[in-house]
Amino acid sequence: MTASPPPLHAPPPPPFRDPELPLDQRVNDLLSRLTTGERIALLHQFTPGVERLGIAPFRTGQEALHGVAWMGPATVFPQAVGLGATWNDDLVRRIGEAVSTEARTMRAGDDRVGLNLWAPTVNLLRHPLWGRNEEGYSEDPRLTSAIAVAYTRGLRGDHPHYWRTAPVLKHWLAHNNETLRDTSSSSVRPRVLHEYDLRAFRAAVEAGAVAGVMPAYNLVNGRPNHVSPYLREQLRTWTDHDLLVCSDAGAPSNLVDSEKYFDTHEEATAAALAAGVDSFTDHGTDASVITGRVQRAMKGGLLTESDIDTAVRRHLSVRFGLGEFDPGQGPYADPATYAFDTPAHRELAQEAAEQAVVLLKNDGLLPLREDTSIAVVGLLADECKTDWYSGTLIRRSTPLDGLRERFGADRVTFTEGVDRVRLKCAAGWLRVPDPAPGSGTDGPAQDAGAALDPALLTGRTDLAPLTCGPEPSEFALVDWGGGAWTLRAPDGRYLSVADDGFVRASADQPGGWVVQETFALVDHGDGYLIEHTGTGGYVSVAADGVRVADEPELFTVEFPERGEDAVARAAAQADVVIVVAGNDPHINGRETEDRVTLALPPHQERLWRAARAANPRTALALVSAYPYAVADAHDQLPALLWTAHGGQAAGTALARIIAGDVSPAGRLPQTWYATDADLPDLLDYDIIGSRQTYLYFDGTPLYPFGHGLGYSTFAYGDLVAAPEGELLRVAFTVTNTGPVAADEVAQLYTRAPRDAAGALALPHRQLAAHRRVHLAAGARCRVEFRLLLSELGFWDVRHDRWAVVPGAYEVLAGASSDDIRLTATVDIGGAPIAARPVRESGLTATAYDEQKGTEIVDRSRTSDDAVHAVDGGTGELLFHACDFGDGVCAVSVEVAGAGAVDLISGSTATTVTVPATGGVYDYARHTAGFTAAGVRDLRVRLRGHLRLAELTFTATADATATVDATATVTARRRETA
Structure with a gap:
């Protein structure tokens, strides 16, 4: 037989395959070729291929926080907080280039490696007890955004149209606690929202190197981040690019299961899509759960095809940007651009570690x-x-x-310096059995860091369990703090608990999503119970070996050697x-x-x-x-x-x-406090009211933000600061006055005038710019910055806008936030901050200046906020400089719930009693007489289970005729208010 001749004229490729066409036209063409079912399938993290169109499967989400993670060997750079400590934007950009190049290279040999990178984490390191502190860059929004811009630019690549990888920022928004992380709500007032939390995300998005954002598990102001209106009202207004919003793992189901914010998963899925979530990371690789919810939501009228198409367009835009639908898969698919574990990458890893x-x-x-x-x-x-988001080390270097x-x-x-211990129970001494022939104990233990599935255990099940007998094994016992202890066998392996419950010396390192290698020693009279942290069970001795069970064994501990004794001996015999x-x-x-x-x-x-x-x-x-x-x-x-x-x-x-x-x-990217007493509550996100971070902390830190010493000294001089149109130009000279070549991190801070701000709480000083420079001994350089004058401002809650107060601003140059070497004053003009026009515009409850005992909550499930007293008790809001004009005679409060609202201003006080309105979203207006004139402060006290949204004031003479029968009006003198 002979083969059929090829057609004389092959059909032209469809428009979506034509790289010469505009992106929108290509996306629309591909979208038009997909069925409704195929479009819905693209909404899940693991999207199937469409064979008839030659479209391959795609996965959102490749972890790459400081190197390609979870996919085996890769170059491992310092943790993100270490990259923040370098204060070196250029270095971090080069690291991003290396990481994205390795991701492309690894993908060429393994299609499980994704190009939609979930990195960097730009959550601000507001509270140093946050468990994921290692993932963020800094407590300061400017430093965080500068490092994030650098890393995302490196990850994206420098091609004008194509992306080497597509980075996604984590985790939107105000997310700094693991405790109750999927059910706790961050109460974030407008000033903190605009001046702090949004700021870190905004600069990175506006720089144009971000492909998307991942919402966080927590709620903000009572509303889950996965249905946050800020995605629409803020994030998507910062760029014309179609950002892809990827949910965090399992978070879509949390909307119903743990948060109970919606009654049904169909309602929750529809609300998340409407809010702007485009890709659902839920139920692992099983997309059927999410696609089923979407289909039922459409059938029930909760979603339209247009809603689906909007999300799919964003998904496809990322894939087009990665070159997936181009002939040859785009310029970054060229093998000539591949690089992996190169000498340059190894040198870069060392440079980063040194600078950190x-x-x-x-x-x-x-x-x-x-x-x-x-x-x-x-x-x-x-x-x-390594940590949870590390790749597997190809090479390693310890301090030793x-x-x-x-x-x-x-x-x-x-x-x-470990404690050497022997453990004895009624059955004898705890011991590691001798290796059985063919047990494989000479081979390497499983590396927990290499596991793709968090559920995989680190224990080796081919080793025999521990036993009890007449001969003891000596274990290395370490107290890691917080009730977490590890025990290590003489061969260096950690005791670990596998699925079958047996205790084995089987792990090279502690690890895994649920760590199986930590125990707690519980004092119990004449001995200790050994509780296994991962399961909550206790170490017990059975006939077939040592295992974890409900019935604990009592152990006595013998210490052949204390760690401090061994350290003291070694210390005494050395110079240092x-x-x-x-x-x-x-x-x-x-x-x-x-x-x-x-x-x-x-x-x-x-x-x-x-x-x-x-x-x-x-x-x-x-x-x-x-x-x-x-x-x-x-x-x-x-x-x-x-x-x-x-x-x-x-x-x-x-x-x-x-x-x-x-x-x-290296310089500290966050404040080091001297004691736990300096810290606010972990769940208190009001950095202004609770005086958090270097911006507002009133105490004396152990080490201030930006602190770091070196082996040389530097002099600062010739500071010049002057406005130039919409910019502030600042320049000064840095001179290496010491004996060795060294880097200096020149830091520039600003301080707003206090007189023009009135009673507003403004930062002690705030970082405006920084630059890391290398100088030979005796060398000098001129450091110059140009700042937008608008960056000197704050969020004016009186008028719901960004504002710059006029007056004399201090410009501060130095080596840390507490080591200021030069100061200059710059006069900035503009209109002063006017009093609140409450007679014309009323008051939004969240626009307070100070608060006590309140939280911000959601006014509705989809938009706007309100304020309530914590736990239905008593809370108070203070509004400075309220302008009542030539007088008002009544107040109307918009509230939901039941309780009372007290208004106190000068010698006037009014109580509005609020009968039950129904549910927490059922608002009603209640009016009472209230007399005030001129500019004065207003205190609003909330009592009971109610939510206050707004206050409006009436100046008409007959306003008191509308007073509710339930309103109680009283007047008191100022001194009794």
């Missing part, structure tokens, strides 16, 4: 001389930890590795001691778990104290995902350093800093 190190204190101990003998001690001294390589193995000794302390990112203080204290875990506190007692020449190197309160260490030790977990080159970088090969120039 912050020297907190140095009384001359550092850098160390070449001939120094060093004792390296501590629980993290020989560790290179780095110091031995740099100073010589003969000059560096090591003691971990480096104590490496910190956290394991998989243990307390991680996704799903907030910290409960700033304190260093007790075990590690004992270690540095023992080292210092044996050798005063002791430095504490903190390797952690978050700040600690280490005031005693600061007072007693000559040197302290901090770095986030620094990725694959962490140890080499730390050693080069300690040796003086590199002068440290």
Whole structure:
């Protein structure tokens, strides 16, 4: 037989395959070719292919916070908070380029690797006890947005039309707690919303390198983020680009299941789509649940095909931008652009790790001389930890590795400092069984960080369970704080609990979505119960081995050696001691778990104290995902350093800093407080009212925002600051006056005039710009910034707008928020902030200046906000400078619920009694007589279970005729109000 000849003229490709056509035309053509069912299928995270059109399956969501995660080996850069500590936009952009290039390269060999990257996290590090502190860049919105812009530009690539990868910002909005994270509500007043939380997202979106946004699990002002009106009212107004909004995992179902915000999943799904969620991450790879809900919502009239098409267009726009429908898949699919684990990427990882190190204190101990003998001690001294969003390390460097390589193995000794224990129960000593022939115990244990499925266990089930007998095993016992302990067998493996409940020495490291390697030692009279954190059961001895069960075993603990004793011996025999302390990112203080204290875990506190007692020449190197309160260490030790977990080159970088090969120039991206007493409640998001972050904190921090020392000194001079049209031009000179080449991070702050702001609470100072510069000894450079004058402003709740108060602004240049070297004053003109026009416009309840005992809640399920007293008690709102004109004689309150509203202004007080209106969204107006004139402050007190939305004032003479029969009017003198 002979093959049929090809057609003389092949049909032309459909318009959506033609890269010469405008994007909108291509998207519309492809959309027109899809059936309704095929369009609905595109709404799930795992979208199927459309074979008849030659369209491949697509998955939204590839984690890439500091390297490609969960897909096996990749270059691992420092944690995001460490990237924030570099204060280096250019460096972070180059890291983004490397990460996106590796994602493209990995995808070429594995189509599971996605190009829609869920990174970066731009949630502000408002509260240092947040478990996911490691994922954010800074507590400051400007620094956060600058680093986010840099990273997303690197991820996107520099082609004008095509995207190397498509980054998605996480997590919209005001999300800083793991405790009750899917049911708690962040009460965010308008000033905090506009000046703080929105600001970090906005600059990154406006820069044009963001493909989408992911809503957070929590609620804001009583409304789940997945039905947030801010997606429409704010986010989508910042760009003409079709942003893809991807839900967080499981969050669509939370709208009904945990949040109970809607009665049915069909209603919830329709509301999320209408609010702007375009891609639903729910029920894993099973798309049928979400598509079924959408279909039923359409059938019930809750959704239209137009609603579906709007979301699908956004989805397709991202895929077109990635080049998927182009011949050859676009320019970034060219194998010539691929790169993976290259020498350049390895050098970049080391550069980033070096720039992330912050020297907190140095009384001359550092850098160390070449001939120094060093004792390296501590629980993290020989560790290179990864976190939940890390890739699998191709290479690793611990502090011990780095110091031995740099100073010589003969000059560096090591003691971990763990407690050595033996555990005994009625059945005998707890012991690890000898390996059975063919058990595979010589092979590598499963790497928890490489697991794609969070449900996978880290335990190895091919090892025999622990037993009890006459001969003990000696375990390494570590207290990580917060009631989390680990036990490690003599061969270095951690005790872990598998699905069958047996306890085995089977894990290389703690890890997994539910960590199976942590235990709690519960004091119980003459011994201890060992509770397994992952299951809540207790370690018990059975005939077939040691397992976790409901019936606990009582153990006694014998200590052959305490960790501090071993540390003291090592410290006494060295010239200098480096104590490496910190956290394991998989243990307390991680996704799903907030910290409960700033304190260093007790075990590690004992270690540095023992080292210092044996050798005063002791430095504490903190390797952690978050700040600690280490005031005693600061007072007693000559040197302290901090770095986030620094990725694959962490140890080499730390050693080069300690040796003086590199002068440290990392700067703190968030305030380090001296004590837990300095912190507000974790769930208090009002940074103004509760005086949070360096912007408003009134106390003395342990280390201020922007702090960091080096091995050189820098002088600042010749500050010039002057308005130029809509810009403020600022320039000053930085000179390296020290003996070595070093980086300096020049920081520029501004301070608004207090006299023009009246009673408004404004930041002590706020970061306006920064630049990291490298200078040789004796060299100088001119640093220049141009700032938008509008950036000096604040959200004027009196008139619901952004405003810049006129007056004399301070321009502050220096080395940290607390180390200001130069100050200049700039006069900015403009109209003063007028009093609130309450007679003409009334008052929105959320537009208060101060509050006590209240929360902001949702006025309706879809839009607007109201205020209520917490738990139905008594709350108070204060409104400054209310202009009642030449007089009002009545007030009308729009409320839902039942209770009373008191209004107090000067010597006048009015109480409006509110009978039950029905449900929380059933609003009614109630009116009472109220007499006021001129400009004065107004206090509004809420009593009972009611929601206040608005107040309006009436000046007509017969207004009191409309007073409700239920309203009670009283008048009191000012001193009794």
